[in-house]
Amino acid sequence: MKITQKEVQYVADLAHLDLSAGERQKMETDLNAILEFVDRLSEVETGAVEPMAQVQDIGMQIPHSDPLREDELRPCLPHELALKNAPQTDGSFFRVPKVIER
Amino acid sequence: MSDSLDLNLLTVSSARTAVQERQITATALVESFYKKIEAEDQPAGKVNAYLTLTRERALRQAGKIDEIADRGNPLPPLGGVPIAVKDVIVTQGERTTAGSKILGSYVPPYDATALARLEAAGAVVLGKLNCDEFAMGSSNENSAWGVVRNPRDLTRVPGGSSGGSAAAVAAGSAVATLGSDTGGSIRQPAAFCGVVGVMPTYGRVSRYGLIAFGSSLDRIGPLSKSVKDAAILLRHLAGPDPMDTTCAQAQAPDYEQEIGKPVRGLRIGVPEEYFPAELDAEVRNSVESGIDRLRDAGCEIKRISLPHTRCAIPVYYIVATAEASSNLARYDGVRYGYRSTAGDTLSQMYRRSREEGFGPEVKRRIMLGTYALSAGYYDAYYLKAQKVRTLIARDFLNAFRDVDAIVTPTTPTTAFKLGAKSDDPLAMYLADIFTVTASLAGIPGLSLPCGKSSDNLPIGLQILGRHFEEGTVLRVGHALEHAQSAG
Numbered sequence: 155m156k157i158t159q160k161e162v163q164y165v166a167d168l169a170h171l172d173l174s175a176g177e178r179q180k181m182e183t184d185l186n187a188i189l190e191f192v193d194r195l196s197e198v199e200t201g202a203v204e205p206m207a208q209v210q211d212i213g214m215q216i217p218h219s220d221p222l223r224e225d226e227l228r229p230c231l232p233h234e235l236a237l238k239n240a241p242q243t244d245g246s247f248f249r250v251p252k253v254i255e256r
Numbered sequence: 257m258s259d260s261l262d263l264n265l266l267t268v269s270s271a272r273t274a275v276q277e278r279q280i281t282a283t284a285l286v287e288s289f290y291k292k293i294e295a296e297d298q299p300a301g302k303v304n305a306y307l308t309l310t311r312e313r314a315l316r317q318a319g320k321i322d323e324i325a326d327r328g329n330p331l332p333p334l335g336g337v338p339i340a341v342k343d344v345i346v347t348q349g350e351r352t353t354a355g356s357k358i359l360g361s362y363v364p365p366y367d368a369t370a371l372a373r374l375e376a377a378g379a380v381v382l383g384k385l386n387c388d389e390f391a392m393g394s395s396n397e398n399s400a401w402g403v404v405r406n407p408r409d410l411t412r413v414p415g416g417s418s419g420g421s422a423a424a425v426a427a428g429s430a431v432a433t434l435g436s437d438t439g440g441s442i443r444q445p446a447a448f449c450g451v452v453g454v455m456p457t458y459g460r461v462s463r464y465g466l467i468a469f470g471s472s473l474d475r476i477g478p479l480s481k482s483v484k485d486a487a488i489l490l491r492h493l494a495g496p497d498p499m500d501t502t503c504a505q506a507q508a509p510d511y512e513q514e515i516g517k518p519v520r521g522l523r524i525g526v527p528e529e530y531f532p533a534e535l536d537a538e539v540r541n542s543v544e545s546g547i548d549r550l551r552d553a554g555c556e557i558k559r560i561s562l563p564h565t566r567c568a569i570p571v572y573y574i575v576a577t578a579e580a581s582s583n584l585a586r587y588d589g590v591r592y593g594y595r596s597t598a599g600d601t602l603s604q605m606y607r608r609s610r611e612e613g614f615g616p617e618v619k620r621r622i623m624l625g626t627y628a629l630s631a632g633y634y635d636a637y638y639l640k641a642q643k644v645r646t647l648i649a650r651d652f653l654n655a656f657r658d659v660d661a662i663v664t665p666t667t668p669t670t671a672f673k674l675g676a677k678s679d680d681p682l683a684m685y686l687a688d689i690f691t692v693t694a695s696l697a698g699i700p701g702l703s704l705p706c707g708k709s710s711d712n713l714p715i716g717l718q719i720l721g722r723h724f725e726e727g728t729v730l731r732v733g734h735a736l737e738h739a740q741s742a743g
């Protein structure tokens with residue numbers, strides 16, 4: 155077993171997931187089964203191979219756009235619209251529960 | 257409506273022609289689709305492809321089209337064509353949920369580029385289509401809003417994650433639809449439902465307004481009744497977009513013209529790794545007879561090898577989940593989406609909102625991705641997977657020196673029963689075994705029906721091509737479609 159309950163709890167904390175005890179148990183089983191399958195990758199020799207994070211990384215001739223544009227003012231989402239989907243606002247800002255915990 | 261108009265048979269061009277020639281108004285056409293959806297899609301136990309009907313928006317657009325047609329002016333290229341889009345594609349003012357409870361009441365303030373382009377070309381958007389939550393799944397059983405049933409057999413899954421998009425086309429409740437494909441999510445459901453589905457090259461179609469899953473893999477593409485319809489739609493979808501920096505600058509060719517070119521002399525690769533001994537015999541036979549038809553049409557068939565194929569599922573489920581864990585960090589109950597009422601502090605609110613808002617498969621993938629990116633495991637999992645991804649992509653680049661297109665089965669089996677794999681995530685992941693490779697390499701792929709099993713279920717054949725050579729992929733698909741209809 156690669157992953158124990160302790161690690162499930164650690165990763166759930168990193169991911170901000172408040173898993174129930176039942177979910178943690180099932181997660182341990184599922185993640186171990188998947189990782190065991192993933193382990194076949196360790197048989198592949200990748201010493202000098204460059205990692206591929208993007209399709210562009212493999213030297214494909216793609217005419218991609220220059221991500222930089224002129225630094226000019228453009229209309230953006232109006233304040234009111236940007237707040238419209240928020241669960242809680244005070245009309246100007248997003249409202250959240252208190253931040254300081256200790 | 258006109259008696260001669262059978263909604264099930266309408267294509268992109270016949271729908272436009274019917275409206276242009278006033279056999280039916282665009283408005284009446286929309287209404288007859290809604291009647292069909294209300295009778296055949298929405299009742300309990302039926303297909304359930306539609307999550308939201310965008311009635312006002314559709315009628316407004318149809319009204320504009322009717323004004324043009326009434327004046328006797330030529331309609332825009334997709335004028336009056338009723339389509340629908342997967343619910344991971346945002347629609348201004350129309351609820352967009354991505355199949356998730358966490359976005360249950362989200363109303364986007366803007367339109368996705370892909371959708372806006374089809375509407376600008378005259379298409380009428382009927383509604384939003386069911387899918388696996390955040391496009392994560394291969395059966396559409398992971399939707400927070402209920403399963404989609406396969407219109408060819410209501411006891412079976414339609415495939416996923418674009419299950420609603422494929423089912424709507426198969427059921428005739430839209431002329432064509434948009435889906436998204438991250439590891440097979442257009443092609444696999446297209447195969448299961450017996451329709452055509454196209455995943456364009458990464459960067460061919462803007463992702464602006466596509467709710468993100470795995471950003472180095474995600475693509476929007478069309479599902480339709482014919483290769484020609486897909487070619488017409490892709491032409492309007494494709495092309496540069498300043499709102500997506502990964503979108504290529506290249507202008508798209510006229511795919512409708514491309515598919516008319518002869519296939520004689522094209523070299524078609526058949527990779528041995530996609531025909532393993534355990535492959536379903538009926539799938540094998542159907543795909544092989546498709547290959548025979550291409551040979552008869554003058555293609556040169558070559559046996560090839562893509563040696564890293566067996567690594568594709570493990571690579572995919574590390575890369576895609578790592579990207580997903582990062583993309584889905586935005587759902588925190590602050591700016592949009594579900595917020596739990598439990599929790600007195602910010603941190604507790606985050607944790608409870610995500611716990612209550614996400615479904616089991618999404619949590620599983622966030623956990624796997626977070627683990628693969630975490631300190632101590634990054635090199636062993638994420639970096640290793642990225643390196644093997646290079647090898648998988650190189651397999652294709654090497655193969656495409658000798659062949660112009662590659663033909664494989666789309667899926668190892670036909671559509672499985674609802675519930676058959678829902679308790680075994682690994683078995684479900686293996687449903688994507690023939691589709692994830694092209695996703696990782698960034699190349700275009702198409703699935704089209706190539707026969708039926710003895711229990712009358714559709715079988716899909718996949719055609720893959722070089723980066724930005726959708727034209728060749730569509731051309732081979734169109735030729736095969738023709739050969740099949742000729743008997």
